[in-house]
Amino acid sequence: xxxxxxxxxxxxxxxxxxxxxxxxxxxxxxxxxxxxxxxxxxxxxxxxxxxxxxxxxxxxxxxxxxxxxxxxxxxxxxxxxxxxxxxxxxxxxxxxxxxxxxxxxxxxxxxxxxxxxxxxxxxxxxxxxxxxxxxxxxxxxxxxxxxxxxxxxxxxxxxxxxxxxxxxxxxxxxxxxxxxxxxxxxxxxxxxxxxxxxxxxxxxxxxxxxxxxxxxxxxxxxxxxxxxxxxxxxxxxxxxxxxxxxxxxxxxxxxxxxxxxxxxxxxxxxxxxxxxxxxxxxxxxxxxxxxxxxxxxxx
Amino acid sequence: xxxxxxxxxxxxxxxxxxxxxxxxxxxxxxxxxxxxxxxxxxxxxxxxxxxxxxxxxxxxxxxxxxxxxxxxxxxxxxxxxxxxxxxxxxxxxxxxxxxxxxxxxxxxxxxxxxxxxxxxxxxxxxxxxxxxxxxxxxxxxxxxxxxxxxxxxxxxxxxxxxxxxxxxxxxxxxxxxxxxxxxxxxxxxxxxxxxxxxxxxxxxxxxxxxxxxxxxxxxxxxxxxxxxxxxxxxxxxxxxxxxxxxxxxxxxxxxxxxxxxxxxxxxxxxxxxxxxxxxxxxxxxxxxxxxxxxxxxx
Amino acid sequence: xxxxxxxxxxxxxxxxxxxxxxxxxxxxxxxxxxxxxxxxxxxxxxxxxxxxxxxxxxxxxxxxxxxxxxxxxxxxxxxxxxxxxxxxxxxxxxxxxxxxxxxxxxxxxxxxxxxxxxxxxxxxxxxxxxxxx
Numbered sequence: 001x002x003x004x005x006x007x008x009x010x011x012x013x014x015x016x017x018x019x020x021x022x023x024x025x026x027x028x029x030x031x032x033x034x035x036x037x038x039x040x041x042x043x044x045x046x047x048x049x050x051x052x053x054x055x056x057x058x059x060x061x062x063x064x065x066x067x068x069x070x071x072x073x074x075x076x077x078x079x080x081x082x083x084x085x086x087x088x089x090x091x092x093x094x095x096x097x098x099x100x101x102x103x104x105x106x107x108x109x110x111x112x113x114x115x116x117x118x119x120x121x122x123x124x125x126x127x128x129x130x131x132x133x134x135x136x137x138x139x140x141x142x143x144x145x146x147x148x149x150x151x152x153x154x155x156x157x158x159x160x161x162x163x164x165x166x167x168x169x170x171x172x173x174x175x176x177x178x179x180x181x182x183x184x185x186x187x188x189x190x191x192x193x194x195x196x197x198x199x200x201x202x203x204x205x206x207x208x209x210x211x212x213x214x215x216x217x218x219x220x221x222x223x224x225x226x227x228x229x230x231x232x233x234x235x236x237x238x239x240x241x242x243x244x245x246x247x248x249x250x251x252x253x254x255x256x257x258x259x260x261x262x263x264x265x266x267x268x269x270x271x272x273x274x275x276x277x278x279x280x281x282x283x284x285x286x287x288x289x290x291x292x293x294x295x296x297x298x299x
Numbered sequence: 300x301x302x303x304x305x306x307x308x309x310x311x312x313x314x315x316x317x318x319x320x321x322x323x324x325x326x327x328x329x330x331x332x333x334x335x336x337x338x339x340x341x342x343x344x345x346x347x348x349x350x351x352x353x354x355x356x357x358x359x360x361x362x363x364x365x366x367x368x369x370x371x372x373x374x375x376x377x378x379x380x381x382x383x384x385x386x387x388x389x390x391x392x393x394x395x396x397x398x399x400x401x402x403x404x405x406x407x408x409x410x411x412x413x414x415x416x417x418x419x420x421x422x423x424x425x426x427x428x429x430x431x432x433x434x435x436x437x438x439x440x441x442x443x444x445x446x447x448x449x450x451x452x453x454x455x456x457x458x459x460x461x462x463x464x465x466x467x468x469x470x471x472x473x474x475x476x477x478x479x480x481x482x483x484x485x486x487x488x489x490x491x492x493x494x495x496x497x498x499x500x501x502x503x504x505x506x507x508x509x510x511x512x513x514x515x516x517x518x519x520x521x522x523x524x525x526x527x528x529x530x531x532x533x534x535x536x537x538x539x540x541x542x543x544x545x546x547x548x549x550x551x552x553x554x555x556x557x558x559x560x561x562x563x564x565x566x567x568x569x570x571x572x573x574x575x576x577x578x579x580x581x582x583x584x585x586x587x588x589x590x591x592x593x594x595x596x597x
Numbered sequence: 598x599x600x601x602x603x604x605x606x607x608x609x610x611x612x613x614x615x616x617x618x619x620x621x622x623x624x625x626x627x628x629x630x631x632x633x634x635x636x637x638x639x640x641x642x643x644x645x646x647x648x649x650x651x652x653x654x655x656x657x658x659x660x661x662x663x664x665x666x667x668x669x670x671x672x673x674x675x676x677x678x679x680x681x682x683x684x685x686x687x688x689x690x691x692x693x694x695x696x697x698x699x700x701x702x703x704x705x706x707x708x709x710x711x712x713x714x715x716x717x718x719x720x721x722x723x724x725x726x727x728x729x730x
Contacts, residue, residue: 048398051398052402053402073406076402076404081398083395083398087394087395087398087399088399089307089399092306099306103302104303104403104404105403167647170647171645173647174643174648174650175643177643177649177650178640179640192607195607196646197648197649199652272610
């Protein structure tokens with residue numbers, strides 16, 4: 001099964017800074033993957049590399065098994081991209097933007113795009129510069145969906161939208177995915193959206209991949225246990241310590257693995273997705289990546 | 300791509316068309332009036348004696364008086380380079396729309412080349428037309444007209460300079476990524492290059508001839524207005540000693556004079572050589588711009 | 598036009614697919630969905646609540662395992678014909694009023710909500726054991 005996105009040792013340097021360093025990620029087909037991380041962590045860089053807008057400095061990235069550098073045209077037909085701040089030509093009318101999409105893409109479903117915008121009550125003769133933020137994002141999404149892409153890349157598409165516009169965007173996005181079965185990689189800071197919509201999570205911090213995995217598996221395998229203060233030399237067996245926090249009387253441990261036998265005074269606290277993400281972001285050395293393919297094949 | 304190019308650049312195209320029509324129209328109109336008024340009307344005499352005094356002639360006189368067309372023809376390529384060439388790629392980059400344009404179904408190479416061809420060709424053609432009208436205007440003034448004085452305003456140099464300016468603009472725009480600085484850079488580079496070529500390089504296209512004559516009035520524009528007289532005349536006395544450039548009371552008795560010049564029949568050769576140089580540079584610069592856009596990435 | 602719509606609570610601590618299943622069961626309980634009725638399509642559901650389509654698919658699949666619905670490829674998901682009959686609104690209201698009365702009595706006796714809930718769970722569990730035995 002060819003992965004929609006597969007990066008191996010991917011690195012990108014701008015000047016002397018490595019925006020991405022030795023990233024190996026595999027986005028599985030049919031998933032809606034969320035890309036999370038601090039600003040400047042390399043999320044946009046990764047999306048641009050996948051979209052063929054950037055050339056890797058080190059390592060490689062393939063989209064549907066092909067390099068975006070070598071075989072760009074083949075990929076451009078299958079990949080839809082919505083950049084940060086949803087760039088559109090503000091002097092164009094909505095109808096002009098659709099025409100733009102039709103002229104520049106080989107496979108284009110004009111009727112579908114028109115219907116999509118009509119159902120949102122977006123007038124075709126209105127200038128893009130006069131649209132609200134929510135309408136702009138819908139037009140940008142419609143443009144990306146017009147070629148019925150198999151992979152959708154979205155760079156913080158709802159960052160500046162009000163809650164209603166954000167909800168409407170997510171509704172249209174998930175609706176399109178339900179219809180097409182496309183794979184989505186979407187970067188966002190809005191954890192509530194990611195929790196509803198994503199089933200795969202990638203955390204990138206300081207140019208490196210910290211976490212990559214199915215959200216359900218991540219939630220099932222991570223636990224927060226709280227109990228009396230441990231001494232500094234205490235060791236846990238059978239589980240991996242992601243992060244530890246101590247007060248004078250109490251220790252909080254974020255662990256990955258099966259829940260150990262909890263001794264006296266120890267209890268488990270809930271660990272929702274947002275807290276899990278924050279745990280990793282606050283513990284930069286912790287890394288949780290899927291096991292290599294070899295092991296899966298053997299089992 | 301055709302519709303997209305038109306839709307993105309139609310405003311600029313309209314402005315360029317208006318400017319070209321104004322320039323070409325005024326040059327052509329004056330040429331027409333001159334040819335109607337008299338068979339030949341040497342510039343040395345002055346146009347007002349040639350042109351008729353009816354309203355049509357007066358309009359022509361007004362146009363000539365302000366010399367706008369002549370300035371306009373020098374400025375047209377610079378304006379094209381700065382206002383059309385510089386924002387060509389720069390505007391996409393500074394608005395972030397290159398992330399949209401370059402992730403549709405066309406490669407960057409095709410996107411850029413088609414846009415360049417569709418926008419450059421009509422502009423260069425318009426420049427060629429206006430430059431040709433200027434040639435006609437000069438022709439109407441008779442065989443003794445001094446073409447060298449208005450070297451930059453005639454075809455084929457005007458369209459070649461337009462191509463050169465556009466190329467500079469696109470290249471600066473692509474590399475700098477912001478319209479205003481790219482415009483400034485384009486104007487500076489274009490003006491610098493044109494002045495540099497005109498002052499330093501042009502006279503050397505073909506080795507100049509040297510006129511040596513005892514007839515002291517046989518050099519200079521008065522003697523032969525169709526030639527390009529280079530530098531100043533050198534006056535020598537009968538012993539071959541150089542007296543200087545000027546005839547004055549302190550100078551000795553000049554016996555003969557020399558001055559280097561380019562004969563009039565070489566004019567079109569010079570135009571062609573300069574046009575070829577400008578086009579060659581333009582092609583090189585466009586090549587650099589295409590390379591930058593396709594390899595540079597964001 | 599979908600027969601029912603879903604409402605998700607991000608803060609309930611209950612995962613979304615479980616909430617979907619609960620709401621289908623509720624709809625069956627109240628008679629809003631009857632045997633043979635079509636559940637909203639996956640597309641309709643996500644268009645309304647902005648959820649991952651796989652989550653909806655999973656909820657429908659689990660409901661099918663419980664025997665409550667039947668998925669017909671290409672046609673949709675339908676309520677199974679052998680679904681237990683709905684509880685009448687009136688009996689539901691009666692039971693609820695009685696429960697509220699009991700809860701008030703328990704509070705007066707000094708039980709807090711958590712102890713109350715534990716008592717209910719305990720009794721249900723014990724009854725289930727009896728049934729098995």
